[in-house]
Amino acid sequence: AAVLRVEGGLSRQAMSSWRSRFPLRGCVRPLGSRRTCRWEPRPAACKGHEKLDMLMYPVESIRNFSIIAHVDHGKSTLADRLLEITGTIAKTDRNKQVLDKLQVERERGITVKAQSASIFYNHEGVNYLLNLIDTPGHVDFSYEVSRSLSACQGVILVVDANEGIQAQTVANFYLAFEAQLAIIPVINKIDLKNADPERVEKQIEKLFDIPTEECVRISAKQGTNVEKVLQKVIEKIPPPQCNTADPLKALVFDSTFDHYRGVIANIALFGGEIEKGHKIVSAHTKKRYEVNEVGILTPNEQPTHKLYAGQVGYLIAGMKEVTEAQIGDTLFLYKQPVEPLPGFKSAKPMVFAGMYPVDQTEYNNLKSALERLTLNDSSVTVHRDSSLALGAGWRLGFLGLLHMEVFNQRLEQEYNMSVILTAPTVPYKAILSSAKLIKEYGKAEITIINPAQFPDKLSVSEYLEPTVLGTIVTPHEYIGKIIALCQDRRAVQKDMLYIDERRVMLKYLFPLNEIVVDFYDALKSLSSGYASFDYEDAGYQAADLIKMDILLNGNPVEELSTIIHNDKAYATGKFLCERLKDAIPRQLFEIAIQAAIGKKIIARETLKAYRKNVVAKCYGGDITRRMKLLKRQAEGKKLMRKIGNVEVPRDAFIRVLKRQTDK
Numbered sequence: 226a227a228v229l230r231v232e233g234g235l236s237r238q239a240m241s242s243w244r245s246r247f248p249l250r251g252c253v254r255p256l257g258s259r260r261t262c263r264w265e266p267r268p269a270a271c272k273g274h275e276k277l278d279m280l281m282y283p284v285e286s287i288r289n290f291s292i293i294a295h296v297d298h299g300k301s302t303l304a305d306r307l308l309e310i311t312g313t314i315a316k317t318d319r320n321k322q323v324l325d326k327l328q329v330e331r332e333r334g335i336t337v338k339a340q341s342a343s344i345f346y347n348h349e350g351v352n353y354l355l356n357l358i359d360t361p362g363h364v365d366f367s368y369e370v371s372r373s374l375s376a377c378q379g380v381i382l383v384v385d386a387n388e389g390i391q392a393q394t395v396a397n398f399y400l401a402f403e404a405q406l407a408i409i410p411v412i413n414k415i416d417l418k419n420a421d422p423e424r425v426e427k428q429i430e431k432l433f434d435i436p437t438e439e440c441v442r443i444s445a446k447q448g449t450n451v452e453k454v455l456q457k458v459i460e461k462i463p464p465p466q467c468n469t470a471d472p473l474k475a476l477v478f479d480s481t482f483d484h485y486r487g488v489i490a491n492i493a494l495f496g497g498e499i500e501k502g503h504k505i506v507s508a509h510t511k512k513r514y515e516v517n518e519v520g521i522l523t524p525n526e527q528p529t530h531k532l533y534a535g536q537v538g539y540l541i542a543g544m545k546e547v548t549e550a551q552i553g554d555t556l557f558l559y560k561q562p563v564e565p566l567p568g569f570k571s572a573k574p575m576v577f578a579g580m581y582p583v584d585q586t587e588y589n590n591l592k593s594a595l596e597r598l599t600l601n602d603s604s605v606t607v608h609r610d611s612s613l614a615l616g617a618g619w620r621l622g623f624l625g626l627l628h629m630e631v632f633n634q635r636l637e638q639e640y641n642m643s644v645i646l647t648a649p650t651v652p653y654k655a656i657l658s659s660a661k662l663i664k665e666y667g668k669a670e671i672t673i674i675n676p677a678q679f680p681d682k683l684s685v686s687e688y689l690e691p692t693v694l695g696t697i698v699t700p701h702e703y704i705g706k707i708i709a710l711c712q713d714r715r716a717v718q719k720d721m722l723y724i725d726e727r728r729v730m731l732k733y734l735f736p737l738n739e740i741v742v743d744f745y746d747a748l749k750s751l752s753s754g755y756a757s758f759d760y761e762d763a764g765y766q767a768a769d770l771i772k773m774d775i776l777l778n779g780n781p782v783e784e785l786s787t788i789i790h791n792d793k794a795y796a797t798g799k800f801l802c803e804r805l806k807d808a809i810p811r812q813l814f815e816i817a818i819q820a821a822i823g824k825k826i827i828a829r830e831t832l833k834a835y836r837k838n839v840v841a842k843c844y845g846g847d848i849t850r851r852m853k854l855l856k857r858q859a860e861g862k863k864l865m866r867k868i869g870n871v872e873v874p875r876d877a878f879i880r881v882l883k884r885q886t887d888k
């Protein structure tokens with residue numbers, strides 16, 4: 226055990242000053258009198274946490290930082306290496322992407338949720354406590370990035386040595402830059418055959434004004450130079466500016482829900498200290514709680530005696546309700562109120578879709594699964610909704626289509642729920658002209674997030690659609706095709722800049738609905754995967770919109786009703802009908818697949834009748850085999866949805882909607 230001896234002992238004053246300087250002092254106790262003043266771990270409080278007991282961290286030796294990058298540039302791999310070389314996790318083959326804890330993250334190989342880990346590191350004889358937050362790269366999850374940055378004083382900006390600066394590199398750089406964080410540029414994958422770190426350094430200098438000599442060249446995969454990154458973190462990133470002697474001020478920057486322990490809030494302490502038994506108050510809800518547990522993430526939860534100003538850790542305080550751990554909330558000690566921290570702008574949903582239980586008896590189960598999952602993913606908005614065909618359900622708002630798919634996958638994997646999802650739509654607006662409707666809504670400008678509520682042209686003076694400013698980074702040989710694609714999507718060019726002799730950055734103003742579903746896929750396929758894309762909100766513009774329905778034998782398919790631009794109606798209607806024809810299995814009768822605007826049919830496909838005789842193979846009629854096949858057919862039917870008398874596989878709709886990829 227580490228024993229700290231102080232020659233000649235300490236005065237009472239000096240002792241209290243030491244107390245405020247050593248964040249983990251809860252783990253040490255004075256031995257003997259003040260005069261002899263030997264300190265050693267306090268076993269009862271810290272059982273099993275020897276590492277924490279042995280080290281003490283004044284604010285000056287804490288660094289809080291995030292790793293940010295474009296998708297796949299190696300954030301999670303770098304995080305793994307940092308954890309490994311500091312001995313935070315064991316070095317084995319199994320420790321891949323340890324911070325990507327969710328099943329969906331491991332399956333898809335992407336980070337969806339930011340994760341933190343505390344690292345202990347000795348640099349030149351000084352012990353440091355480094356708190357690392359791994360963040361997602363995909364544009365849909367940039368909200369996670371900006372939230373994580375609020376708990377940090379610096380970032381490692383990872384850029385792939387082969388791909389160079391990509392659209393999300395630019396977006397993430399500006400998030401960090403605007404938050405005035407220290408930025409350490411790191412060029413990763415220098416082991417690749419085509420790596421060209423020099424070129425990437427020049428790009429970084431040109432676009433971000435960071436001198437080339439500040440870049441660190443590494444291979445996260447092989448571990449080359451990773452130690453240098455840690456040294457840079459210590460040298461370049463300032464320690465948090467706060468004081469343990471101040472009243473408690475803790476920012477809730479993330480939260481997760483545990484079935485057994487309730488809400489686990491990730492907190493960053495901007496002042497004071499917190500320990501088990503403290504009575505705390507939420508600035509947002511004004512509710513009072515008693516702290517049950519505090520600790521740090523290494524990367525699994527590890528309880529500590531206390532958390533101190535400057536640290537990042539977790540807190541469990543008997544919060545059971547989903548709404549209690551508001552992200553961005555400030556926690557303070559009971560009867561010691563503080564000025565709340567600025568918090569976060571709430572996430573702005575870009576895509577809305579209806580969600581319904583496959584079977585209405587599952588409504589309550591789905592409701593509680595949704596409540597729990599939205600606690601882990603507070604960027605999803607939920608409104609109750611109902612439909613004649615699909616029953617009671619919800620209208621959910623997502624940050625993008627990938628976010629929607631991931632959310633759906635998590636519902637299935639983590640809560641065993643299968644649901645019906647309707648076609649995604651963006652939040653349109655309408656300026657009403659009908660006095661009756663204005664009275665009904667209580668306002669003239671309404672937001673439409675459900676095609677079922679689309680007001681008729683006669684009662685509207687203007688429709689508005691949301692737009693985004695998109696950034697595309699591409700090798701120059703694809704420019705022609707990309708410009709044609711953007712024009713096809715009704716986009717207006719705003720800027721074009723060569724970031725070096727081979728790469729171009731384009732800026733376009735897009736109608737959001739043109740990019741939401743499949744723009745990224747289309748861009749990838751026509752640039753052989755080399756172009757990247759990112760976007761930010763850019764307000765509303767007037768648009769000529771209509772509502773289009775898809776009918777199966779005259780019955781509307783509610784999942785596929787969409788609001789689209791008039792110019793696109795015929796082409797989209799025809800395309801949806803063709804795709805649906807491929808996605809629906811032939812049935813005993815003929816099926817008419819039609820696209821309609823109001824009563825007017827604008828496209829039609831016909832699916833010929835066919836009978837699948839599942840028992841045809843059972844010549845001779847072995848009864849058990851026959852029963853087995855019929856049972857299998859019945860199971861298959863559960864995955865179907867009935868529209869009128871037509872059976873449609875439930876996953877057909879999402880396949881139909883991803884229209885562009887193989888057009």
Ligand SMILES: Nc1nc2c(ncn2[C@@H]2O[C@H](COP(=O)(O)OP(=O)(O)OP(=O)(O)O)[C@@H](O)[C@H]2O)c(=O)[nH]1
Nearest residue numbers: 296297298299300301302335336362414444445446
């Ligand atoms: N050759 C080579 N491959 C690397 C290196 N670092 C990461 N990779 C590979 O690049 C791919 C992406 O790495 P990740 O660490 O998952 O990337 P990420 O940035 O965390 O990705 P997201 O979380 O989806 O944003 C993986 O296949 C890694 O094995 C490197 O230094 N060299």
